Amino acid sequence: MADVARIAGVSHQTVSRVLNGHPNVRASTRERVLAAIDQLGYRRNLSARALVTRRTNTLGVVAFDTTLYGPASTLFGIEQAARDAGYFVSIVSLKTITRKNVDEALDYLTAQAVDGMIAIAPQIEAAAAVSRVPGHLPVVAVEGGEAGATPVVAVDQVAGARLATQHLLDLGHRTVWHVAGPAEWLEAEGRTTGWQATLEQAGAPVPRLIQGDWSPRAGYEAGRAIAADREAGAIFVGNDQMALGLLRALTEAGIRVPDDISVVGFDDIPEAEFFSPPLTTVRQDFAEVGRRSIGLLLDLIESGSVGRDEHERIVVPPTLVTRKSTAPPTTA
């Protein structure tokens, strides 16, 4: 910066003023400074800047299993939005969620002195951990639960499940079975809730819940069980991956979809359209979730508040994508 000042024939503080868009600089002076900066290829030292401003211009993100389509997409949206807003993003992705794990991750980001944090906290344990971050640090939970005093941005899982269940009911199915995600996941919980509520509201019987773990394998096993007892005519599966496994199991058992059984998934992964048959599913707008969470976080940061007073909750609506895996029941 001293060099720039010398070349431009001004003091280094004038350079600083130009850099920070301060008003009290004559246009011609600004030009000269800019020219010198350009000539030298100068870039200011962000560490020094952070030292005095006490802001690192970095946002921390804790994510879980970014190998899955949902988290990866959300992360992607977050990163885009943050960069557009001029923030750097530092990420920690965890394969498994344990209390220790999450605490370490939050600690890690705190050590880095991020200006704010986003935790993709789809599990109960993670959501709880989020509420333990140092009190002065703005935090937004994505897909977090109601618990704790952290602002949340989430897709409306209950509404999504209602969409799926109602769709099957509307087609004329007597009831709808459900293959759920793991119990610790808030999303699984929301979807189960929506499914059950819709059935009860319609006066339909609520079949026993089938537990899965999001994996295609779990879906496959659920499919085999369903194929074995031949009770179900319509199934709402907790995510598309499990739906894939389930379709596979039904195919192997000689059960035709949608002729014998209708299937609805959740997520609308890019592959879903090419399943056999193409999957009717519930689409989540992950990019929007990313954008909204960054928006909320930046509001908190810029307002200087920590946002834990009035627990804000932004909900993004999902939509139903109808394809070929659902049809009216064949009255046998």
Next chain:
Amino acid sequence: MADVARIAGVSHQTVSRVLNGHPNVRASTRERVLAAIDQLGYRRNLSARALVTRRTNTLGVVAFDTTLYGPASTLFGIEQAARDAGYFVSIVSLKTITRKNVDEALDYLTAQAVDGMIAIAPQIEAAAAVSRVPGHLPVVAVEGGEAGATPVVAVDQVAGARLATQHLLDLGHRTVWHVAGPAEWLEAEGRTTGWQATLEQAGAPVPRLIQGDWSPRAGYEAGRAIAADREAGAIFVGNDQMALGLLRALTEAGIRVPDDISVVGFDDIPEAEFFSPPLTTVRQDFAEVGRRSIGLLLDLIESGSVGRDEHERIVVPPTLVTRKSTAPPTTA
């Protein structure tokens, strides 16, 4: 830090020494300092530290379409390895690759004064851009090409394609068709090369290449074309997603896999095992790629070299995963 020093009854210098694991500190003093740190919940200011050490302890990663399984997995591996090594990671993910795009991303990370960079550069354009980063900054390209003087860590695409093609040949197929990824992708290029070389080596005819773009839709269209002219008996598809679309198209056309046509994919995404039929494919160890690239980058950083003298290239071997989508040809 001054507070810690006061509580411990030493100078702030001694605190610094304890923090940096300096040897010349009496054990009892160290204890006192540690106790004081603990009591105050003190964390050192990394900006201040970076200012004087000129190292930010941050690694930059540029990735493309982290929504896809491959990039997401690689990124995950990188992040894990970096964190294990005590580095923060700052990411930029790009949806599309243009020269401008990539340059901006690299610029962005440079501005952040990262200690080193990893560019997941699977496209020719991206690989070229990588060679333009400021000369003093250590860079490793993942999935980059031979061009430029940047060290590279990559899965051996040619070998993978050979595995796939040879497998089909060994089953007795007269030749193997190939649905390739987009031409600008180095991975697509490598796979095509391996496929063609294997055919030529075996004295098998080389069918015309079918172009795809990695998407299930492209695979679907390729599948329709193949179903229409009924020439192919064995197909090596450039990735699993396209293979899914292709399987779908074949199914619709009443072609049975593997009875009528054998299909091999590439990637081994988690869903592949549950395709109809379960897909024989080539597995890439993305986590290993992530680890190796971080290892290489840290070597460069710690050796103070920039590593552009002897263009190192680390190659990770892929493996064939045999499932149900391939079988000997039915001699009709």
Next chain:
DNA sequence: GGCTATGGCGCATCCGGTGCT
């Protein structure tokens, strides 16, 4: 060997100074 004092990293910012209207 075990410790303390001093200086400086590169920046922003307060405050005070110059020249002009």
Next chain:
DNA sequence: CAGCACCGGATGCGCCATAGC
């Protein structure tokens, strides 16, 4: 002479390194 636009000197952020005790 008041008031403004513009600019520079000094100071300190929290840390590490060097020299000294």
